Amino acid sequence: MTKPLVEIPLRGAGGEPVDLARTLNSHGVASLPPNRLDGDTLEVTLAVGRGRARTVTLAPGRRGHARVDGDANAGEVVPILRTMLRLDDDLSPFYAVAATDDDLSWAVGGAGRMLRSATLFEDVVKTICTTNCAWGGTVRMTTALVSELGPKASGGGRAFPSAAVMAETDEAFYRDVARAGYRGPYLRSLAASVAEGTTVLEELEDPELPDDEVAARLLELPGVGPYAAAHVMTTALGRYSRLILDSWTRPTYVRLAGAKRKLADKTIEQRFKRYGPYAGLAFWLYLTRDWVE
DNA sequence: CGTCCAGGTCTAC
DNA sequence: GGTAGACCTGGACGC
Numbered sequence: 001m002t003k004p005l006v007e008i009p010l011r012g013a014g015g016e017p018v019d020l021a022r023t024l025n026s027h028g029v030a031s032l033p034p035n036r037l038d039g040d041t042l043e044v045t046l047a048v049g050r051g052r053a054r055t056v057t058l059a060p061g062r063r064g065h066a067r068v069d070g071d072a073n074a075g076e077v078v079p080i081l082r083t084m085l086r087l088d089d090d091l092s093p094f095y096a097v098a099a100t101d102d103d104l105s106w107a108v109g110g111a112g113r114m115l116r117s118a119t120l121f122e123d124v125v126k127t128i129c130t131t132n133c134a135w136g137g138t139v140r141m142t143t144a145l146v147s148e149l150g151p152k153a154s155g156g157g158r159a160f161p162s163a164a165v166m167a168e169t170d171e172a173f174y175r176d177v178a179r180a181g182y183r184g185p186y187l188r189s190l191a192a193s194v195a196e197g198t199t200v201l202e203e204l205e206d207p208e209l210p211d212d213e214v215a216a217r218l219l220e221l222p223g224v225g226p227y228a229a230a231h232v233m234t235t236a237l238g239r240y241s242r243l244i245l246d247s248w249t250r251p252t253y254v255r256l257a258g259a260k261r262k263l264a265d266k267t268i269e270q271r272f273k274r275y276g277p278y279a280g281l282a283f284w285l286y287l288t289r290d291w292v293e
Numbered sequence: 294c295g296t297c298c299a300g301g302t303c304t305a306c
Numbered sequence: 307g308g309t310a311g312a313c314c315t316g317g318a319c320g321c
Binding site: 132133134136137140175179180181182183184 | 312313314315316317318
């Protein structure tokens with residue numbers, strides 16, 4: 001085996017372990033372009049500025065490390081990969097509670113890190129593309145955005161397009177190529193707002209902002225409602241107070257909990273109340289326990 | 294062929 | 307503040 005470009009220690013900010021396979025397979029959006037997921041290996045093409053892109057792979061390395069391979073400078077891709085793996089997050093407070101819950105104690109080995117995209121813009125766009133459509137539609141829309149608009153890497157892969165490029169792309173592309181339907185204008189106006197600086201999504205990364213404020217600002221974005229706000233907060237912003245309640249999570253919870261009929265959202269929320277700010281993470285892990293192994 | 298709905302959101306009451 | 311109806315798309319159904 002050739003020498004890796006670099007190896008990244010799989011430890012969270014609190015020294016807690018990070019399960020790479022669990023992180024890469026943490027939620028559906030993680031498998032959308034420009035990510036290509038194969039078990040415990042992620043190939044991703046990343047924008048590295050000035051319209052350039054690099055394709056790298058992230059895979060198990062020497063014990064407790066992820067190895068990065070690819071034709072890139074470590075300095076331009078490692079910070080992005082660390083962000084995607086949320087290595088600066090500290091999940092140890094969550095694990096302290098999970099350890100006392102028979103249904104979730106398994107998670108303390110390093111589950112619960114939600115893979116995020118290189119930018120918050122990318123995660124918001126992808127989340128809008130999951131709304132009110134089957135998964136195939138989400139794949140169609142995001143694949144079109146990346147393969148038609150994304151900056152090219154030398155190997156032919158493409159990264160997620162910038163807000164500027166998405167904003168200057170005409171509506172016909174969203175309608176006829178991405179076939180985004182009524183979401184097209186949402187995506188285009190979001191891109192324009194981000195590109196011109198009217199919307200600064202990175203402000204939502206401010207840990208001083210309370211969850212309610214972050215949720216309120218997300219809800220102001222075109223095409224973002226309660227589901228999408230909770231999804232972005234949980235999978236991208238590391239804010240887990242809200243449960244992602246949708247047409248997949250509701251019946252899945254009912255099935256796993258062994259309930260005889262559907263449950264009210266409030267009933268489900270009650271089950272995870274003990275997790276406080278980590279309720280949404282506990283809920284998600286409860287639902288996705290069988291996703292790996 | 295029509296209806297329903299999929300990891301919802303928006304607008305108008 | 308809560309609740310209908312409309313909304314693009316495409317695949318799964320029932321007739």
